Amino acid sequence: MSxxxxxxLAINGLWHNNPALVQLLGLCPLLAVTGSVVNxxxxxxxxxxxxxxxxxxxxxxxxxxPTSVRxxxxxxxxASFVTCAELLMQAYTYSLYQILGIFIPLIVTNCAILGRADxxxxxxxxxxxxxxxxxxxxxxxxxxxxxxxxxxVLGQGTLFSGMALLFxxxxxxxxxxxxxxxxxLIMILPPGAFFTMSVLIALKNIIDQQLKKRQAAVSNTxxxxxxxxxxxxx
Amino acid sequence: MLSLFAAPHSHVPRRMPxxxxxxxxxxxxxxxxxxxxxxxxxxxxxxxxxxxALLTEAWILRLRHRPVGKTLTDGSAVxxxxxxxxxxxxxxxxxIPVLGTFFAVAVTKxxxxxxxxxxxxxxxxAYAFLLISFPLEMSLxxxxxxWHIAGFSWYETxxxxxxxxxxxxxxxxxxxxxxxxxxxxxxxxxxMVLAWEWVALGWALGGVWLLWQRVIHWQAPVGMxxxxxxxxxxxxxxxPSHYASPWxxxxxxxxxxxxxxxxxxxxxxxxxxxxxxxxxxxVGILVYVIRTWGNYPDAVAFAVLLMxxxxxxxDYYTRPRVHGHRKAQRGLKQKDSAP
Numbered sequence: 001m002s003x004x005x006x007x008x009l010a011i012n013g014l015w016h017n018n019p020a021l022v023q024l025l026g027l028c029p030l031l032a033v034t035g036s037v038v039n040x041x042x043x044x045x046x047x048x049x050x051x052x053x054x055x056x057x058x059x060x061x062x063x064x065x066p067t068s069v070r071x072x073x074x075x076x077x078x079a080s081f082v083t084c085a086e087l088l089m090q091a092y093t094y095s096l097y098q099i100l101g102i103f104i105p106l107i108v109t110n111c112a113i114l115g116r117a118d119x120x121x122x123x124x125x126x127x128x129x130x131x132x133x134x135x136x137x138x139x140x141x142x143x144x145x146x147x148x149x150x151x152x153v154l155g156q157g158t159l160f161s162g163m164a165l166l167f168x169x170x171x172x173x174x175x176x177x178x179x180x181x182x183x184x185l186i187m188i189l190p191p192g193a194f195f196t197m198s199v200l201i202a203l204k205n206i207i208d209q210q211l212k213k214r215q216a217a218v219s220n221t222x223x224x225x226x227x228x229x230x231x232x233x234x
Numbered sequence: 235m236l237s238l239f240a241a242p243h244s245h246v247p248r249r250m251p252x253x254x255x256x257x258x259x260x261x262x263x264x265x266x267x268x269x270x271x272x273x274x275x276x277x278x279x280x281x282x283x284x285x286x287a288l289l290t291e292a293w294i295l296r297l298r299h300r301p302v303g304k305t306l307t308d309g310s311a312v313x314x315x316x317x318x319x320x321x322x323x324x325x326x327x328x329x330i331p332v333l334g335t336f337f338a339v340a341v342t343k344x345x346x347x348x349x350x351x352x353x354x355x356x357x358x359x360a361y362a363f364l365l366i367s368f369p370l371e372m373s374l375x376x377x378x379x380x381w382h383i384a385g386f387s388w389y390e391t392x393x394x395x396x397x398x399x400x401x402x403x404x405x406x407x408x409x410x411x412x413x414x415x416x417x418x419x420x421x422x423x424x425x426m427v428l429a430w431e432w433v434a435l436g437w438a439l440g441g442v443w444l445l446w447q448r449v450i451h452w453q454a455p456v457g458m459x460x461x462x463x464x465x466x467x468x469x470x471x472x473x474p475s476h477y478a479s480p481w482x483x484x485x486x487x488x489x490x491x492x493x494x495x496x497x498x499x500x501x502x503x504x505x506x507x508x509x510x511x512x513x514x515x516x517v518g519i520l521v522y523v524i525r526t527w528g529n530y531p532d533a534v535a536f537a538v539l540l541m542x543x544x545x546x547x548x549d550y551y552t553r554p555r556v557h558g559h560r561k562a563q564r565g566l567k568q569k570d571s572a573p
Contacts, residue, residue: 186367195341 013135019112020143040148048137055133157182254309260440267436271429275324287315317357378429400486441494457514509552
């Protein structure tokens with residue numbers, strides 16, 4: 001695998017084909033658990049690991065699974081990785097596991113994972129599939145973190161509260177109080193997730209438009225150079 | 235000089251500003267009732283909401299590169315602000331009407347494409363937004379006819395001079411039967427019931443005037459009120475000790491306000507007359523169900539929002555028959571081509 005393709009996979013997963021912002025896949029857990037950074041991080045990491053594992057496994061067996069039964073096979077693989085992640089969280093971050101609740105097992109139904117398995121991993125060598133899994137997972141995780149941070153700050157005025165659930169005792173003083181005595185309940189509740197998510201998608205589209213405009217401007221000036229010179233000599 | 239012409243006469247269709255002025259005018263009796271009962275806080279809320287509505291609308295229109303002046307003077311934003319303001323408690327802190335109106339105009343109306351494009355009633359969406367975000371501030375009403383004691387400021391208001399609205403009090407009657415509940419004035423003062431009856435009368439007056447002026451049609455209000463009354467009458471008839479009477483449902487909360495001013499919204503409601511009737515019936519049923527078995531003091535906002543979701547489907551099924559060849563159809567009616 002060449003260097004450029006890693007770069008392409010990274011740009012694709014993190015930005016141009018971001019599972020959360022562009023493909024709009026896996027929205028259910030995305031919207032449901034991003035009430036705080038720690039919840040978002042927990043679910044994001046679990047999804048990331050499942051995504052990488054499932055991509056690698058699917059890529060390994062890609063020559064041995066007939067097309068007609070590939071989807072059940074992929075779901076079985078994903079389900080076993082999710083079970084692993086669930087048991088690991090149960091063992092090491094039990095209280096976070098309890099907070100996330102049903103959304104950990106529901107990672108199985110995250111279309112982003114099945115989508116990558118079917119659309120990418122089942123046609124690519126293991127290394128490419130692994131990189132793709134990492135990049136897609138990171139893109140998903142990044143959106144989760146931004147959503148979680150925005151909703152936590154606007155909803156309860158804090159940032160990084162309860163990080164001890166994930167990182168143990170010494171993370172207890174990580175909490176930053178952005179606004180004292182602040183409560184905007186709706187940002188914690190599901191509507192806040194939809195509002196924030198739509199604003200994020202709009203922002204991404206604005207940035208893309210600006211980039212395109214700048215590119216067009218650059219290519220225009222490149223093409224415009226000769227003609228302008230002609231005009232000057234006139 | 236009086237000049238007479240023979241038929242046919244061409245009609246001058248009423249324009250937006252005129253309709254909106256009529257709606258504002260029709261709201262006066264209700265606003266007067268609210269002010270007498272709950273004090274000038276209502277007027278402060280109204281002013282804040284109207285100013286916020288205009289500023290927000292102008293700002294967003296500028297961002298969207300739309301003509302500002304024409305849209306601002308059509309009065310729709312001001313009416314949205316007014317409808318929200320009269321639903322808010324008179325002693326709400328100043329940022330409640332400001333934030334709510336900003337949400338109504340910026341998010342519910344302009345983000346969906348401005349006037350005529352919003353799938354949800356802006357005032358009700360903003361009310362639901364506020365109720366979910368600030369349940370405490372949204373449920374504190376001053377004791378009626380005693381607002382000179384309560385003062386203007388929310389922060390100075392002690393619990394002693396605030397009271398639960400009739401709906402809220404009835405919902406929290408706990409183990410009491412309705413008969414016991416009505417005999418305990420500390421749970422719900424007779425003044426509170428009286429105040430809400432006067433306010434409801436004010437909305438009814440304005441609504442009837444709007445009907446007479448043909449600004450609104452009778453289908454939606456009649457559908458809503460009759461569905462609500464039938465359900466209430468049924469349950470009240472079966473078990474009067476635990477369910478409120480139809481009269482109580484009519485005169486408490488925002489029933490009449492919504493029947494004449496909210497359900498009749500031409501944008502977010504159903505289009506055809508028959509559709510409006512079904513829309514009203516749906517709102518009436520949902521209002522009763524959410525009030526009786528739900529978690530929030532009043533149900534009108536949620537009922538209207540839920541029915542707003544259903545309005546396109548209602549429209550799809552209640553399209554009037556079109557004779558001859560079909561005219562150009564716009565918006566939701568393009569669903570025609572769908573199987």
